[in-house]
Amino acid sequence: MSGLDGYAELKDDPGLYAVTKEEKDRGKFITPSLREVGDTAPYMHNGVFKTLEEAVAFEGPALTPEERSDVVAFLRALSSPKEILDPPARLPYAARPRRPKPPTGFAQEPADTESFPPLAALGPVPVPSDNPVTEAKAELGKKLFFDQRVSGNAETYCITCHEPGLGWGDAAALSEGYEGILHWRNAQTLLNAAYYRKLNWDGNSPSLEEQARSAILSNLSGNGDAVMIEERLAEVPEYVERFRAAFGTKRPRFEGVLKAIATFLRTGPISVNTPFDRFARGETSALSDAAKRGKSLFEGKAGCIRCHNGALVSDQGFHATGVPENPQMEEDPLRQIAARYVHVARGVSEEIYRKAEYDPGLFLVTLREEDRGKFRTPSLRELTHTAPYMHNGSIETLEQVVDFYNRGGGETPNKSPKLRPLGLNPAEKSDLIAFLRSLSGKEIIIETPIEAGEHYTTTGYAPGEH
Secondary structure, eight states, X not given: OTTSTTGGGOOSOOBTHHHHOOGGGTTBOOOOOOTTGGGSOSBSTTOOBOSHHHHHHHHOTTXXXXXXXXXXXXXXXXXXXXXXXXXXXXXXXXXXXXXXXXOSOSOOOOOOOSOOOOOOOOOOOOOOTTSOOOHHHHHHHHHHHTOTTSSSSSSOOHHHHOBGGGTTBOSSSSOOOSXXXXXXXXXXXXXXXXXXXXXXXXXXXXXXXXXXXXHHHOTTTTOOOHHHHHHHHXXXXXXXXXXXXXXXXXXXXXXXXXXXXHHHHHHSSOOOOSHHHHHHTTOGGGSOHHHHHHHHHHHTTTOGGGTSOTTTTOOOOEEBOOOOOOHHHHXXXXXXXXHHHHHHHTTOOHHHHTTOOSOOBTHHHHOOGGGTTBXXXXXXXXGGGSOSBSTTOOBOSHHHHHHHHHTTOOOOTTBOTTOOOOOOOHHHHHHHHHHHHTTOOSOOOOOOOOOSOSSOOTTSSOTTOO
C-alpha cells in the first residue's frame, strides 16, 4: 500500500476504493444487515452515530419526528431479546512428555590443527560502509531502542529483553518474548554485540541491522509491521526532524529505524576498559595475582582459549557442548510451542518439525545433521553481569560453568572434540574464575531518554513530504 499515490496524505477512509482502486468506488462501504441492530451501537463504518435516533436522522432528513420515531421502533423490532451465553472454560495447554535425546555419534568437528588468536584488548568497533556512524543516527537509535512504538502492540520494546540494568539481557533463564508468548532461549546480552560477525545463538543474523529487523518483526519478539511503525513515527514531530537530520529523508523510514538502532549499539553498550583490557595495554597491576594465574590456566591447562580467543574472547564459531536441558522446556507448553514454531519458520521438514523437542541450534540455519546441537561461542566479556549462562540459561553461576567444563561438558550428538575433562583442583578453579571476572568492568548503564513526543499529532509532517 505504501506505493499508492497520495498514501502519505491519506486522512479519510477510501472504502471500496482500497480494494478496486477505481475512483467511482471511493467512499463506498458494504451495506450492513439491520438484524439485531438495536444491540450493535455505535453505527456506521466509523462508529460516528451512537444511537439509532442519530443514524435515522442522518439517513432520513426529510422524515418528520413522528416518522423517525416509527422507523426506530421498527428497527428495534429487528432485534431479539438479549441472550447471554456463558463462555466456555479456557482449555489448558499440556506439555509434551519428552523422548530421550538422540544418541551421540553424528559427524564430529575436525580436530584442532591451527593455533588460536591470542587474547587482546578490544579495538575500534567495525562499521559497515553503508551505515557510517554519526551522532544524529546514534541519538535517534537510542530513542528508538527505548520506544515501545517500535513493536506490534506498542508495548514491547528492545529493553523488554535487553535491559541495560540487567546486563543488557533480561536476567531470566529463558526470555519472555512478545505478549502471550514464552521464548525458548536465553536473551543474549547486547554488550559488545557490535563485534560479532553473526548474531544470535544460531548465528542467523549477519549484522546488527538484520538483527534489529528480526527482533522487531518476528512473531516471537516484536511482532511489528514496518508500515505501521513508519506511520506511528511519522506522527511524532520530533522523530520527523530526527530522521531528516540523520538520513535526509522527509519522513521516518523503517530501514532508517534499523540503521539507527544498529548505530546506537555500535556506540552505546561497548566495553573496552575492563581490568583485562588495561592489563593487555601494559598496566600489569590491573590483574590480581590470582587472575594472572587464571589467565595462564585459561590459555593452558583449562584450554578455554581453544574456543574463547582473540579480542572478543570468542572464536565466533559453533560448537556442541552438551549443555544440560532447562527444566522449563520440559514443563511449559508455551515454550515448546515457540520452539516448534521456529522449526517451521526456518523451513524444517514436517517430519522433523512434528517431533521437535530439543533446541537443535545451528541446524535451524543450515538444516545439516552435523550442525545439530551447535551454538555460537559467546564472548566472555562482561560475563559477571550476564548470568544465567548458556543458550538456555540452564547454568546460574560462573562456578557452575567452570564445573561443567571441568567435567568435560555433557553428552550430545556432534560433541566438540575440543572438550575433555580438565582435572582442575579447587585452587585452580578459583584462579580461573578470578581471571574470568577480570573480563568485566563497571556496569554500562544508559539513562532512559525522554520519550520522543508524549502524544501523537496529526502534524508530524507536511503534505507531500514523504
